[in-house]
Amino acid sequence: MSAFSLFYKSIEAVLHNWTALQLAVAHSSGGAQSREKAEWLVGATEQWLTENNDVDSLELEEFLEDVMSSEFNAIVDDGSLAEVASKICQFCGWFKNSQLEKLNAAVDKLPKGSVLTSSQPGEGDSDDDLSMDDSNMMNHMNALELSKDTEKPAHSADSNSSNLEENGVAKVDAEQMEEDDGWTTVTKGKKKRGG
Structure with a gap:
């Protein structure tokens, strides 16, 4: 060389x-x-x-x-x-x-791998593939439960907020869980004191 x-x-x-x-x-x-x-x-x-x-x-x-x-x-x-x-x-x-x-x-x-040396656009990567990956990720994230108890429904706002309360996190009402625009707002609350 x-x-x-x-x-x-x-x-x-x-x-x-x-x-x-x-x-x-x-x-x-x-x-x-x-x-x-x-x-x-x-x-x-x-x-x-x-x-x-x-x-x-x-x-x-x-x-x-x-x-x-x-x-x-x-x-x-x-x-x-x-x-x-x-x-x-x-x-x-x-x-x-x-x-x-x-x-x-x-x-x-120096490390060899980078986005600059990976496949060019059109070589297996497409916007559809990226969208599918994003939707799969969202589906996976939506399927996760906040508690370890699998018997309770994962998507119930009441069960999630009661689970959060049991774990020492302030209760979040359904209105705070998901707003009209689809975003979820999480606010910091007071923890329960043992006593």
């Missing part, structure tokens, strides 16, 4: 394991071409770093922030921008100082 392809692979590994970018691609924040934009980002980062000798991690962090904002409509404020920029700059230093064994070892230690 050439030094340039190893450097490209190192940037690709860091960016493909960056959660903010993975989520932006998974949710198509950058539109239909989100995956292509993520791949472009790898090449653009490599080109910028190889053509310029004095790029520091703060500049790279600002570049990544601009790309995430303009191309993916995402604001990254979890601190990961600095971490990603620092790691890529570290790899760039090793690349420019011909420490290729060190770079290769570091890249091999």
Whole structure:
């Protein structure tokens, strides 16, 4: 493997394991071409770093922030921008100082799986499949009982609220359980005191 392809692979590994970018691609924040934009980002980062000798991690962090904002409509404020920029700059230093064994070892230690390397849309994943997964999850969640007692009906508001009261949680009336819009409101109440 050439030094340039190893450097490209190192940037690709860091960016493909960056959660903010993975989520932006998974949710198509950058539109239909989100995956292509993520791949472009790898090449653009490599080109910028190889053509310029004095790029520091703060500049790279600002570049990544601009790309995430303009191309993916995402604001990254979890601190990961600095971490990603620092790691890529570290790899760039090793690349420019011909420490290729060190770079290769570091890249091999990075996790391989990501949403960017998984199947492309249309390869088994469809909106219908996702909807089915969501409805199956909701059915499963609705089937869960709040109590360990399986003899009581699971969907009765009265039995659920009496079970909650027995377990030391304030009684929730049926009006609080499910509002008109389908959302369930849970309020914090006082626990019963033993005595």
